Amino acid sequence: MSKIRIAVVGVGNCFSSLWQGINYYADKSAEDAIGLMHWEIGGYKPNDIEVVAAFDIDKRKVGKDVAEAIFAPPNCTTIFCKDIPLTGVKVQMGKILDGFSEHMKDYPEDKTFVLADEPEPSKEDVVAALKDSGAEVFLNYLPVGSEDAVRFYAECAIEAGVGFINNMPVFIASDPRWAQRFHEKNIPIVGDDIKSQVGATITHRTLANLFKRRGVKLERTYQLNTGGNTDFLNMLNRHRLRSKKLSKTEAVQAVLAEPLPADNIHIGPSDYVPWQKDNKVAFIRMEGKLFGDVPMHLELRLSVEDSPNSAGVAIDSIRCCKLALDRGIGGPLTSPSAYFMKHPPQQMTDDEACKSTEEFIAGKRER
Helix, strand or coil: CCCEEEEEECCCHHHHHHHHHHHHHHHCCCCCCCCCCCCCECCECHHHEEEEEEEECECCCCCCEHHHHCCCCCCCCCCCCCCCCCCCCEEEECCCCCCCCHHHHHCCCCCCCCECCCCCCCHHHHHHHHHHHCCCEEEECCCCCCHHHHHHHHHHHHHHCCEEEECCCCCCCCCHHHHHHHHHCCCEEECCCECCCCCHHHHHHHHHHHHHHCCCEEEEEEEEEEECCHHHHHCCCHHHCHHHHHHHHHHHHCCCCCCCCHHHEEEEEEEECHHHCCEEEEEEEEEEEEHHHEEEEEEEEEEEEHHHHHHHHHHHHHHHHHHHHHHCCCEECHHHHHHHECCCCCCCCHHHHHHHHHHHHCCCCCC
C-alpha cells in the first residue's frame, strides 16, 4: 500500500500527539492497538501516513526536523512515544497574519509562541512547497480565531490541488462558497473543528440525545472548559472565540428535539489554568424535567489529555480524505465531516454519522 503524504500547518500539541501516535502504532497489530476507532481504513494503517511538509511561526520549531519540533516549547502535551526517527522534513516558516494574538506576548516564553524572524512565505511559496513535497492531504492546526490565516492556507490547498482537513473553527467546509470551490476543483475537504474521541462535545451531545430519547425535557445546560495549553491561552482573547463558541453550541443544539433559547445554553472555553498544561477539564450541567414535570439535573466532570484525544480522530479523517482522493471524490465529505467534526456542512446524530462514515469507508456512500 502506498503512503499517505501529509502536510501540516501548526506543529503544536495536536500534531505532536498525532505524529507520536503514528510512530507508536508502527509496531502494533490490530489485536493490541488500543485507542483507535479503526485499525485499517481502505487498506491504510496508521503507519501508512508520512509527513512531507510542515509550517509554523515559532522560532524554536522553524528549521528543525518535524520529529524534533513536535517536542519544542510551548508544546506541553503528554509524551507517550519518545523514540521517533528523524523525518528529513524541516519545519518551514509560515504566514503569520492573524495566527498570533498580541496578548500572548505578555506571557513567559515557555507558555506562548516566540515569533521567528524568518521571511514570511507568499501564497506562491506555500503552493510550491506543497507541490514539490508531493503532499496529498493538508492538515490545518492553526489557533482559534485565525480567520485570515485559515483562508490563506485553504486557498493554498485549492491551488496546490491537495485535500484539506480543517481541524479548527473557521468555517470552510461548512461555508457554501468555500465548499463550492473545493467541489469545482474536485478536491476533498473534511471540516470544520475537530471533535475529540471522548471529549466535552461528544459527551454533551450523547447526554442531550439520551434526554431526548428518554422523554426528559432539557431546559438549561452549560459546558465550561479549562486548560493550560496555548489553545486556552490564545482563547483568553474573547474576540477570537466567536466561531469556536458557535461551533460547540451548534454541535449540541443539533441533537436536541428543539433548540434552546440563547439565555438557557452556554457552551465554550472558560479559562486558562497554566498548571493544567494539556489537560482539559470540562464541567457539564443539564437541567430538565421528567415524568410529572418533576425537575432533575445532571452534573459531570470530564478530565482528558486534550491533544491525544483529538489525534485519535485526526488519524481517521486523514485516511478518509485519502480514500476520497483515491476514488476521485471532491468537495466536502459530508459523512466523515459529520462524524469527526463539530461544525460539518450537514449535522447528523452521532449514530447516523457513524453509520454513514462506515458506509463511506466501505464504498457504499460517495460522501
